[in-house]
Amino acid sequence: MSSDIKVSIGLPVYNAAKYLNLCLNSILNQSYKNWELIVINDGSTDNSLEIIRAIKDSRVRVFHDGENRGLSARLNQSIDLADGEFYCRMDSDDIMHPERLANQVKMLISSDYDVIGTAAYVIDHDNKIIGYRRGNPFSDRSVAGIFRNGGFIHPSIMGRIDWFKQNPYDVRANRCEDIELWIRTAQKSSFYNDDTPLLFYREDSNHWPKALKTYHGYLDMMRRKIYDSNDDERELYINELKRSRQKHVLRSIIHYGGLDRIMKLRRTPPISPKVEQGAKLSLLAAIAELKE
Incomplete structure (x- = not known):
């Protein structure tokens, strides 16, 4: 059964206090319950660590060493610490759709894909849905194809933990660690990107x-x-x-x-009013405060 599969969620955090509670709520509100959350504080100077430590859930593991080592190093650390069979990537300012883990686990156990990603609804700083983004369908896994079509929406991915352990992020690839990884691995791996938006991806107004x-x-x-x-x-x-x-x-x-x-x-193409209404309901369910 899919519920037997444990998912390790890697969440590096750096000065993310503004949106961190929304992100954490969206993980706690997942319909799929067999997960662990590996939160690594990357030397935050705001109150991110206090927000993380306030969570009272045995599935949440918090790591803090006072250093700022960068995203790639922290992603590799979370992969090394993972106990799950599948590894899920998440960013601290984004929001998971409530069915994200359930859908992605189902996709992985019914296929031989190494890594899968999804489309995303794009949101602004006020959580307003401003459009839709698909990501690379990976119909062309050549290096030239990735240059042309880009990669996964990075925080939407889930994959087999063994694949991530065998293909660590390059810590030298500053702010492009994901595209470097796809370029390096796509031709020897099995990738799939689903068109269903299972992430609310935040885009800064000052990009x-x-x-x-x-x-x-x-x-x-x-x-x-x-x-x-x-x-x-x-x-x-x-x-x-x-x-x-x-x-x-x-x-x-x-x-x-x-x-x-x-x-x-x-x-970021806009979405229809009907689709937007459904997305708003999912977003509200994702960020709802959990009752004690």
Whole structure:
């Protein structure tokens, strides 16, 4: 039975107090109950640790060493600590759909997929649903296909713990640890992305500073790939590096021209009023305070 499968949820936390209670409620409100939550405080300077420690649930394991080691290192740590058969990724400012774990467990036990992801509803800082994002369907698992279509929506993924232990995150890949992992593993793995939105993915209104950091991290990662690759792959990475620079120029023009809204509409198509109403009900159920 699917309920026999234990899921380990990895949740690194850094200065996440603003949205952390909503995230934690959405995990506690899951219809699927056989899980453990591995919360790793990555040297937060706000009251994130106090929020985490206030949870009275034996399934929640809290780790705190006072250091700030970064997301990739903390993800690898959570994978090493995991006791479950499946590993689920989560971000501290996002919200799980109440049926996320149940649906993903069902998908994994009825297939031979290593990692699965889902689509997501995109929400703003006020929890308003602003659109829908699909993620890469991985019909093309080549490196070129990932460059063209992107990767999973990272906090939507669940997979087999053995796969994650065999394929750790690269701690050098700053703010692009996920795409680096898919590039490195897709051709030797089985990936699937479901179109059902099982995550409420939060997008900051001031996205530009993070976009800049991601861009520079991506360039650094591409340079390492160029250096480490064989002759057949090197040209592919060189072309992607050039394409990334060109895309950044275009995005800079859009941003400084005050046209960010156009970019957001391209990345996040709106949803119909009927779909939005159903999503709102699921969101309210996800973040509801649990009764003692």
